[in-house]
Amino acid sequence: MNLHLALTHPIFKIISQSAAELGIDAYVIGGFVRDYILERGQHKDIDIVAVGSGIALAKQVAKNIPNRPKVQVFKTYGTAMLKYEDIEIEFVGARKESYTEESRNPIVENGTLEDDQNRRDFTINAMALGLGEANFGTLLDPFDGLKDLEAKIIRTPLDPDITYSDDPLRMMRAIRFASQLKFTIESASLEAISKNKDRIKIITKERIVVELNKILESDVPSIGFLLLEETGLLEYILPELTALKGIDEKEGQRHKDNFYHTLEVVDNIAKNTDDLWLRWAALLHDIGKAPTKKFSKKVGWTFHGHELAGSKMTYRLFKRLKLPLNDKMKFVQKMVFMSSRPIALAQDVTDSAVRRLVFDAGDHVDDLMVLCEADITTKNPKKFKKYHNNFKLVRDKIVEVEERDHIRNFQPPVSGEEIMEAFGLKPSREIGIIKEAIKEAILEGKIPNEHEAAYALMLVEGKRLGLKKNEV
Structure with a gap:
């Protein structure tokens, strides 16, 4: 199969020419090929494999670009990177890898293109396009990645048990791709993730968070979080969420499953905002319910003070995962702390209550309303309509009060x-x-x-x- 139309950008001819000058073979591999076939738009990151020195190829390419871009060399990894226009191109020499149990950093040896494709995480990321004069645009697909793309399946090129044990970050990446692409993880692969879940402990929190954020940024984040929960990874990464799972019953009184409710809220908010931190707020808005859950004969199940508890837990969670402890964390804390305010307010929309809401939320009052509207997960159409109509009243009142009283970012008129x-x-x-x-x-x-x-x-x-x- 020839995909030469994927390689119309001038950079590919430059790489092809540079590889010929060095007498080596070069290939485009990974995400660029996958996303071109999936028609996912222009890819701004391109991975090039050289059967030889990737660093030498990067330097030769830079020489052949008129403005001679700077080449960043990472000797430890045998890779190099340069920017051409708005595209980042990473060069690596084809290699084979072996792993030790304590680390996801492999022992690397020079190898063939086939060796390099063997070490790739998934079949859909192991497809390569030739850049030589004779094979320009030819698809090299030893693991039937094309078939897996058509079938919407995430599968590892080699034994998934070895693939995930060698580099446990691949477990997070499998779930992230399933969430982003709405693909299914092949059953043997899913079982291998569950089996190797404890291996995630050797992965740094920063790497885990990169994948978590990408899951949260996908169109339907619940796909990823349900897989994290099913495989046991979520218990390690976000035990605050798994603690919400389950329904207790006492004297015939039940409460909703706050875990599945949370995922509905996250999916709802994903339809209305791309703001990662507002999506984090949706994910964490009910985490205070597990430690504050109580039952009494008079009122049934209660979660008094869960917003305050949740906001305190947010700080500890961000610190543990090495998420930023700056204004981003404070924003998420504030949203979690205030998440029930508009719901209570919607029952009785008074001017003074709206003024206090705007005063406390400041510039984030609109974000808070988006969060609260996403929190409506009732399946009763009458209730759903009633809640949304009430929130519309709150929004209208916010505009009216703000125009008249200028409470947002309030400064006392007398200093x-x-x-x-x-x-x-x-x-x-x-x-x-x-x-x-x-x-x-x-x-x-x-x-x-x-x-x-x-x-x-x-x-x-x-x-x-x-x-x-x-x-x-």
């Missing part, structure tokens, strides 16, 4: 300096009390968010605290 000047104060507790009284009065709608009204209230509060106005 601390102004209070000190008015009463001849030094920094003190009284200033905080007055500012808090002004904020509360604005949020409750007792005074407008304006300087004149706030200044008048400042004088009243100052008098109540026994302060005397400075007479100038």
